[in-house]
Amino acid sequence: MAEKVTTWLDERLGITAIYNTVLDRKVPKVNWWYTLGSATLFLFALQVVTGMFLTVYYVPSPDHAYDSVQYIMNEVSFGWLIRGIHHWGATLMVIFIFLHMLRTFYFAAYKYPREITWMTGVILLLATLGMGFTGYLLPWNQRAYWATTVGTEIPGTAPFIGEFLTRVMRGGSELSAVTLARFFSVHIWFLPAIIILLISIHMYLVIRIGISSVPKKDD
Amino acid sequence: MAEPNKLERRDFVKVVTVVLGSIMGAVIAIPAIGYLLSPAASVQKKESWISLGPLENYPVMLPTLFTFVQTTINGWEKTSNSYGVYVVRYDESTQKVFSNKCTHLSCRVTWREEPQDFHCPCHDGSFNIEGQVVSGPPPAPLVEYGNKVEEGILYFYFSKG
Numbered sequence: 001m002a003e004k005v006t007t008w009l010d011e012r013l014g015i016t017a018i019y020n021t022v023l024d025r026k027v028p029k030v031n032w033w034y035t036l037g038s039a040t041l042f043l044f045a046l047q048v049v050t051g052m053f054l055t056v057y058y059v060p061s062p063d064h065a066y067d068s069v070q071y072i073m074n075e076v077s078f079g080w081l082i083r084g085i086h087h088w089g090a091t092l093m094v095i096f097i098f099l100h101m102l103r104t105f106y107f108a109a110y111k112y113p114r115e116i117t118w119m120t121g122v123i124l125l126l127a128t129l130g131m132g133f134t135g136y137l138l139p140w141n142q143r144a145y146w147a148t149t150v151g152t153e154i155p156g157t158a159p160f161i162g163e164f165l166t167r168v169m170r171g172g173s174e175l176s177a178v179t180l181a182r183f184f185s186v187h188i189w190f191l192p193a194i195i196i197l198l199i200s201i202h203m204y205l206v207i208r209i210g211i212s213s214v215p216k217k218d219d
Numbered sequence: 220m221a222e223p224n225k226l227e228r229r230d231f232v233k234v235v236t237v238v239l240g241s242i243m244g245a246v247i248a249i250p251a252i253g254y255l256l257s258p259a260a261s262v263q264k265k266e267s268w269i270s271l272g273p274l275e276n277y278p279v280m281l282p283t284l285f286t287f288v289q290t291t292i293n294g295w296e297k298t299s300n301s302y303g304v305y306v307v308r309y310d311e312s313t314q315k316v317f318s319n320k321c322t323h324l325s326c327r328v329t330w331r332e333e334p335q336d337f338h339c340p341c342h343d344g345s346f347n348i349e350g351q352v353v354s355g356p357p358p359a360p361l362v363e364y365g366n367k368v369e370e371g372i373l374y375f376y377f378s379k380g
Contacts, residue, residue, distance in 0.1 A: 059295065078253050
């Protein structure tokens with residue numbers, strides 16, 4: 001019976017074909033350094049899930065942002081756990097991306113035909129740093145406020161357009177409710193959308209081209 | 220061939236997978252469900268006995284206003300509402316506690332020495348010292364709260380409407 005159902009579904013969905021291409025593809029004999037990409041992907045999924053849970057109680061408004069975070073930490077069951085995972089997961093994700101890139105760089109895996117995989121990876125690194133930067137403001141405590149004050153002043157040092165860039169980031173000349181709202185929006189909508197799109201391209205290329213083997217002495 | 224009672228290696232692996240998988244699933248699911256459901260566990264009390272202070276502070280046959288603020292906390296939001304009640308002592312041992320809300324459109328009534336009524340400024344409603352409607356649009360007498368005296372202290376049973 002179960003076999004009949006799976007055959008019926010497989011005929012229509014082609015799951016076996018997907019399984020064979022994605023998970024049963026041929027890979028060279030590699031080592032633990034090759035797991036860093038998957039580890040990063042797992043951390044991203046963890047950030048998405050814990051982030052979704054945090055938005056259940058978090059309010060991106062100066063009146064309530066700090067209080068809602070305190071509420072998550074002190075009142076909601078396991079709120080400390082969900083926020084803790086999101087907090088430490090963010091740091092871990094940056095570290096894992098960095099290690100993943102080091103592996104790719106030292107094994108020369110960015111070369112032909114994998115240049116586009118590398119390029120999307122570089123943008124993914126930048127987008128992840130953007131996630132860290134925008135997420136840092138959201139608790140709306142002293143550290144968040146002043147870190148963002150400094151962070152938005154840095155592009156202000158650019159010649160000619162610097163001041164304008166600062167105003168774009170802050171949504172005005174001062175750090176305000178507008179800043180908090182746009183950082184929240186970028187943090188939960190724009191950057192995740194970009195990251196998911198780039199991860200799709202990145203992984204499509206990994207599956208299409210296959211992974212590089214460990215370089216040998218005569219390579 | 221394995222002996223009939225002996226656990227096969229494959230079966231052992233299956234059992235271990237199911238047990239460990241269930242534990243891991245529970246470790247993930249319990250915090251997730253608890254997190255989402257936890258605000259539902261808090262039930263706010265809508266009724267309580269509130270102290271009005273010593274009974275002797277209230278003069279006989281002179282309705283006296285008592286005001287108080289109640290604060291409710293919902294998650295990260297605090298709401299403070301102010302309420303008022305009139306304490307009316309008819310003699311040394313009988314007293315009533317009325318809401319100062321007019322039963323017409325919830326304006327606040329005030330006691331007037333002359334002509335001895337609770338008067339609502341909004342539509343000229345008027346209640347006597349017993350809280351009964353004397354004139355104007357109010358459809359019902361003033362809301363009365365239950366009261367008790369314990370060791371000389373007057374309490375009333377407040378319920379949010």
